[in-house]
């Protein structure tokens with residue numbers, strides 16, 4: 001009917017503390033990888049291109065990423081989102097030989113998105129008509 005030795009009690013307390021710390025560290029590492037995973041992976045079937053805030057007034061910025069490669073049936077639906085406060089455009093300037101230029105989005109206002117699905121393989125190029133330094137390319141590969 002005696003209490004366990006004091007050393008044993010504090011020892012198991014330390015073990016529990018260490019287990020809790022390990023769980024917190026693992027949760028932190030998991031959260032880090034979740035939050036920093038590549039955005040271009042997007043959701044199934046999709047790819048994303050962002051226009052970051054300030055791109056319209058900073059020539060060091062561009063469509064992000066400005067060059068992507070997608071695969072038909074995997075991630076060939078591309079969504080452009082304008083996170084900037086100014087209007088941009090997604091204007092296609094070239095498409096593979098024999099393929100019509102995608103419609104694009106002449107005026108992509110602040111907060112707006114434009115989604116296009118490219119179903120013919122090859123290289124597509126686009127730019128923003130408002131900002132000469134903004135241009136990008138999309139390589140579409142067969143599924």
Ligand SMILES: [Cu+2]
Pocket residue numbers: 056087088089128129130131134
């Ligand atoms: Cu622009």
